[in-house]
Amino acid sequence: MKILLTILVLALLGDRAFAGLLNIFTADTDYNAAQLMDSLFGALANGTKVILNGGSTGNPLSVDITFWCGNRNNPNLVQTMLDDSSLTSKISTSKPLVFIIHGWMDNRSRNWIKDMTTDYFKYFDTNLCVVDWGNLAIFGYYMAFNHTFTVAKYLSQFISSVSSKGIAMKDITLVGHSMGAQIAGNAGSALGGQLGAIYGLDPASPLYMMPLDIGTAKRLDKTDAKYVQMIITSRCFWGVCIADGHENFYPNNGMVPQPNCAIPLFSNAEVAEPILCSHVHAHTLFRLALNPSNVYMGNTCPACLFGLLGKKSKMGVYSSRIAGDYYLSTGIWPPYTI
Structure with a gap:
């Protein structure tokens, strides 16, 4: 038990000290010391509960997986149920719909999700729903991994219900970070690949592609x-080695540490540990790229005559959607453009 606690504490320390080491005791930052302890004891308590309940949390899915929706006209997200009779009062069926899906040990209350929601409404006239599976995410990694398939199935049912009210599948976008990206992929697969777009932000690699690849039928890919x-x-590391999207962007070759994470002390670093800082940097870059003034231009061959011969495309929602693997460099300080 002492070894388990030590491993969990180290993992959470690495992943939870948001905005650099100097901010770990700041109450209004993501993953501060208080949240760290909540995550630690929550994971242990949940693990015990599942053992006692024979592998179940004991809650209905409507409690463990919730959807919080709104739009530019109603930016305060409200809970929306599966087959919600008041759906049209919460979202507009004449506008596109974006889902944001968090990863392991996260939930909808994180600042990065709030910031991404705000920026989406600022730059796009869209509906948006946050998928909160925090009750199932605050477990040990293996158990949370198993939960992702349940979340994906429930999400696909919710999307089908919403689509039946008038929002076409092609107008629905999923944005997922880490395990959330893999949830997006499995939900999209369950819907026959008919969704308009999926943005996988450093899709989780452990148990999906490492130590063995479980196959594209169970993880995010271009289908x-x-x-x-x-x-x-x-x-x-936390992210996949080989990306299987139509367009795959590799900031700084996708390697650890990302430039802002090399010395993760200040607010330019998301997490006070280089590997996990690099992992969460994906959702920071995606959010910043919602602003059309922040251009992150990728090139399929940056070494070919100073990049003049390679194909080019913008990372994020303003992409040219030209299939390929794109490489780009980013800076140390926000907005990390060069």
């Missing part, structure tokens, strides 16, 4: 939506 983009920032 899961009409357009799939992946942004890789911790390649072969």
Whole structure:
């Protein structure tokens, strides 16, 4: 038990000290010390509960997986149920719909999700729903991994219900970070690849591709939506080694550490540990790229005559959607453009 606690504490320390080491005791930052302890004891308590309940949390899915929706006219997200009779009062069926899906040990209350929601409404006239599977994410990694398939199935049912009210599948986009990206892929697969787009932000690699590849039928790939983009920032660590999207972007070759994470002390670093800082940097770059003024231009061959001969495409939602693997460099300080 002491070894388990030590491993979990180290993992959470690495992943939870948001905005650099100097901010770990700041109450209004993501993953501060208080949240760290909540995550630690929550994971242990949940693990015990599942053992006692024979592998189940004991809650209905409507409790463990919730959807919080709104749009530019109603930016305060409200809970929306599966087959919600008041759906049209919460979203507009004449506008596109974006889903944001968090990863392991996260939930909808994180600042990065709030910031991404705000920026989506600022730059796009769209509906948006946050998928909160925090009750199932705050477990040990293996158990959370198993839960992702349940979340994906429930999400696909919710999307089908919403689509039946008038939003076409092609107008629905999923944005997932880490395990959330893999949830997006499995939900898209369950819907026959008819979704308009999926953005996989450093899709989780452990148990999906490492130590063995479980296959594209169970992880995000280009067949899961009409357009799939992946942004890789911790390649072969928390993120996948090989991206399988239509367009795959590798900031700084996708390697650890990302430039802002090399000395993760200040607010330019998302997490006070280089590998996990690099992992979460993917959702930071994607969010910043919602602003059309922030251009992250990728090139399929940056070494070919100073990049003049390679194909080019913008990372993020303003992509040219030209299939290929794209490489780019980013800076140390926000907005990380060069």
